[in-house]
């Protein structure tokens with residue numbers, strides 16, 4: 001089975017300063033790159049899942065988000081950390097940008113991004129779906145990671 005760890009971005013990989021959308025403002029949390037590198041070197045694939053409601057709120061554009069994502073992934077690759085995929089939710093029901101102002105199934109704690117990753121990369125979520133359906137998203141992902149450790 002593929003070993004996958006799902007990571008949030010803001011507050012896990014980088015300091016959560018609120019709607020971070022510029023590389024100049026992006027500050028890695030000390031130890032985060034090292035931890036990701038260790039996970040990689042133990043055979044875990046890294047998938048980043050992040051709520052980015054600042055897009056729906058009009059604080060920044062989805063292209064701003066992609067630009068920052070590219071900078072992050074480039075920097076990580078230069079540090080021998082390969083991120084398999086990054087998923088983001090640009091939505092928020094109270095957003096001001098009509099295209100993104102909706103209730104979706106990808107905004108955490110809903111599992112849409114996890115399910116998308118499972119579909120795109122053939123990640124087996126069977127155990128998690130059967131036994132932990134009612135748990136919050138990140139508890140589910142933690143359990144998935146533990147399961148894959150065995």
Ligand SMILES: [Zn+2]
Pocket residue numbers: 088089090091104105106107
């Ligand atoms: Zn969404």
